[in-house]
Amino acid sequence: xxxxxxxxxxxxxxxxxxxxxxxxxxxxxxxxxxxxxxSDIKTSQNLLxxxxxxxxxxxxxxxxxxxxxxxxxxxxNTYNKQLSILNKETKAYKSDIKxxxxxxxxxxxxxxxxxxxxxxxxxxLNNLLFIFSSEDFNQAIRRLRYIQQFKELLQxxxxxxxxxxxxxxxxxxxxxxxxxxxxxxxxTQKKEREELNKDKKQLNDKIAKLKKKEKDIKKDIDKxxxxxxxxxxxxxxxxxxxxxxxxxxxxxxxxxxANFENNKGMLPWPVxxxxxxxxxxxxxxxxxxxxxxxxxxxxxxxxxxxxxxxxFDGQVSTVFNTGSTNVVMVRHGLYFTxxxxxxxxxxxxxxxxxxxxxxxxxxxxxxxxxxxxxFELWNDKNNTNPEKWLR
Numbered sequence: 403x404x405x406x407x408x409x410x411x412x413x414x415x416x417x418x419x420x421x422x423x424x425x426x427x428x429x430x431x432x433x434x435x436x437x438x439x440x441s442d443i444k445t446s447q448n449l450l451x452x453x454x455x456x457x458x459x460x461x462x463x464x465x466x467x468x469x470x471x472x473x474x475x476x477x478x479n480t481y482n483k484q485l486s487i488l489n490k491e492t493k494a495y496k497s498d499i500k501x502x503x504x505x506x507x508x509x510x511x512x513x514x515x516x517x518x519x520x521x522x523x524x525x526x527l528n529n530l531l532f533i534f535s536s537e538d539f540n541q542a543i544r545r546l547r548y549i550q551q552f553k554e555l556l557q558x559x560x561x562x563x564x565x566x567x568x569x570x571x572x573x574x575x576x577x578x579x580x581x582x583x584x585x586x587x588x589x590t591q592k593k594e595r596e597e598l599n600k601d602k603k604q605l606n607d608k609i610a611k612l613k614k615k616e617k618d619i620k621k622d623i624d625k626x627x628x629x630x631x632x633x634x635x636x637x638x639x640x641x642x643x644x645x646x647x648x649x650x651x652x653x654x655x656x657x658x659x660a661n662f663e664n665n666k667g668m669l670p671w672p673v674x675x676x677x678x679x680x681x682x683x684x685x686x687x688x689x690x691x692x693x694x695x696x697x698x699x700x701x702x703x704x705x706x707x708x709x710x711x712x713x714f715d716g717q718v719s720t721v722f723n724t725g726s727t728n729v730v731m732v733r734h735g736l737y738f739t740x741x742x743x744x745x746x747x748x749x750x751x752x753x754x755x756x757x758x759x760x761x762x763x764x765x766x767x768x769x770x771x772x773x774x775x776x777f778e779l780w781n782d783k784n785n786t787n788p789e790k791w792l793r
Contacts, residue, residue: 432484439477446470446677449703453772460770461622464612464688465679466703467605473677474598481591488580488587495577499570506566612689620690627695633724633742634698640720640731641738641783659735662714668793669713670758672741672777676704679774682787698785699740699778706773709748709760710741713792718753730761739788742776 446469453463648654680701687693716734723729728744732755744762749755766773779788 428487432480432487435480436477436484439473439480442677443470443473443477445675446473449677449705449772452706453770460772461612461688462679462703462767462770462772462774464605464608466677466772467601467608468688469677469679471598471601471605474594474601478591478594478598481587481594485584485587485591488584492577492580492584495573495580499573499577502566502570502573506563506570510563609689629724630695630698633729636722636724637698637729637731637740637778637780638783640722641780644719644733644738645783655735657735658715659737662716662734662737665714666791669791670711671702671792672711672713672739673702673704673708673764673775674711676702676708676775678789679703682789699742699776700787700789701774701776703772703774704764706766706771708764708773708775710744710762710764710775710777712755712757712759712761713739714757716755718749718751718755720751721747721749727765728762732761736782738778738780740776740778740780742778743774 446466450463450466450470453460453466678700680697682697682700684694685697687695710730712732714732714734716732716739719731719733719738721728721730724742727742728747729740729742730744730747730749732739732741741761743765745765747762748760749762755761764773764775777788779786779791
């Protein structure tokens with residue numbers, strides 16, 4: 403009789419394929435984060451060069467430096483995660499290779515045993531008389547199956563040996579690739595740390611320069627806080643009027659509201675490119691540690707000559723002037739998006755607008771040479787963090 407041969411390697415390979423697939427997915431996700439952070443750093447560097455053309459240090463310059471430092475920190479942390487995964491992977495591969503080598507030796511031994519059995523049963527396996535000498539038809543069928551199964555078993559075992567050899571070779575190759583990748587990542591991370599230290603030194607130097615103008619800064623803070631307060635009061639009044647008008651007419655585009663809400667986290671950015679230099683909510687002043695300012699939206703610094711872009715289909719609710727720049731508000735059913743700090747405006751109240759449509763030219767500051775869009779998002783009368791809605 404041919405003895406039964408077990409196949410534990412099948413389960414082992416299945417577990418390995420599943421686990422390595424999960425690791426690969428995590429590494430790919432991190433690689434995507436790396437590319438995004440590198441792109442953001444490059445954008446902030448380019449914007450910083452433009453704002454640094456002025457002789458005087460400006461708050462916008464400091465904000466851009468702070469953004470750049472944060473992005474570099476995030477990038478270094480992402481590299482750390484990649485290194486951690488790759489180091490674990492290389493250790494796992496060493497263990498896998500050892501297990502596969504043991505499995506290969508076992509399969510070779512089993513194959514040798516099968517060959518011995520094959521030799522001892524050569525007359526039965528090769529001679530048709532073995533089948534024709536059967537006592538009845540059923541016995542002949544059983545003997546025929548016996549011969550076929552034995553041959554299949556030999557082929558299967560040989561295939562297992564070849565597959566195991568291939569897997570060992572593949573893991574050794576991947577292990578070597580990962581070692582090279584780890585070395586490259588370590589070097590890249592080291593360079594990023596050096597750049598981070600340079601950025602921090604530059605930031606400290608610029609903050610020290612600005613602190614010498616503390617009185618002027620405080621005056622500027624008071625002025626901007628008053629402007630912001632006036633703007634928010636005006637926005638709130640306009641939204642309240644819009645809500646009252648809608649309730650009086652009992653008209654609301656529910657489909658548009660639902661579509662807008664379903665696109666949370668997937669809305670396009672209101673600029674072609676740029677970085678968020680001031681986030682939503684309570685934000686500390688760049689140089690005055692005790693001063694905290696609430697931001698109803700986000701400030702996005704972009705290239706000079708850039709336009710504000712509509713983030714979703716809707717209708718222009720209102721266009722108004724703040725005294726120095728313009729504001730466009732777009733209604734999307736129950737939702738409103740607001741685009742402030744515009745020079746030229748390309749739309750008027752009542753206009754239907756589409757996703758990606760240009761609404762106006764973003765203002766560039768004469769003193770800081772910075773082009774910054776202030777963007778807000780409202781759900782009826784409630785202000786919300788617009789960054790969570792953007793992709």
